[in-house]
Amino acid sequence: MLIETEATPNPATLKFLPGRAVMDAGTRDFATPEEATASPLAEAIFALGDVTGVFFGRDFVSVTIAPGINWADVKPDVLGILLDHFSANMPLFRQGSADFAVPVEEESFADDPADADIVAQIRELIETRVRPAVANDGGDIVYRGFDKGKVYLRMQGACAGCPSSSATLKNGIEQLLRHYVPEVTEVRAV
Numbered sequence: 001m002l003i004e005t006e007a008t009p010n011p012a013t014l015k016f017l018p019g020r021a022v023m024d025a026g027t028r029d030f031a032t033p034e035e036a037t038a039s040p041l042a043e044a045i046f047a048l049g050d051v052t053g054v055f056f057g058r059d060f061v062s063v064t065i066a067p068g069i070n071w072a073d074v075k076p077d078v079l080g081i082l083l084d085h086f087s088a089n090m091p092l093f094r095q096g097s098a099d100f101a102v103p104v105e106e107e108s109f110a111d112d113p114a115d116a117d118i119v120a121q122i123r124e125l126i127e128t129r130v131r132p133a134v135a136n137d138g139g140d141i142v143y144r145g146f147d148k149g150k151v152y153l154r155m156q157g158a159c160a161g162c163p164s165s166s167a168t169l170k171n172g173i174e175q176l177l178r179h180y181v182p183e184v185t186e187v188r189a190v
Contacts, residue, residue, distance in 0.1 A: 008138040015138035029156040055157030062138035062157040149185030
């Protein structure tokens with residue numbers, strides 16, 4: 001089995017492509033070792049000690065390392081863990097962790113029912129234009145809400161903590177949404 005790697009715009013994050021599906025549907029972001037207990041794979045990667053984030057996408061795993069750590073020191077160990085996991089066809093999640101697809105969100109925004117058409121347009125643009133591009137960079141963006149012209153998005157995987165994430169939000173996503181949905185005045189990360 002060959003696992004390819006790709007650089008991401010975030011120098012602390014590498015994207016690992018095992019050549020098969022990782023998640024059948026959705027994504028999962030692990031920001032702490034405690035969150036990773038739902039997945040033997042994420043837990044093993046965090047156990048390396050220099051890892052600060054693990055993200056499962058449709059066909060990739062993104063791993064983020066701590067500041068000051070060199071990828072040359074960590075990459076062989078991550079590759080070994082991934083190779084062992086996928087070669088043995090081990091489960092991605094532990095039994096009893098079926099609620100993994102809906103992690104508890106820190107901040108939630110209730111959309112005004114009067115904005116239903118606007119929210120539908122925003123969600124459609126995020127699903128069809130934004131998320132595929134962000135997935136190519138090893139991350140994901142999740143819609144969190146719309147309130148008084150402001151769109152709230154949560155960045156995950158390689159996007160979380162990426163030096164260029166604010167530029168992506170302002171110069172990419174915000175411009176796209178404002179162009180197609182005039183009611184959008186600003187995009188914010190939560």
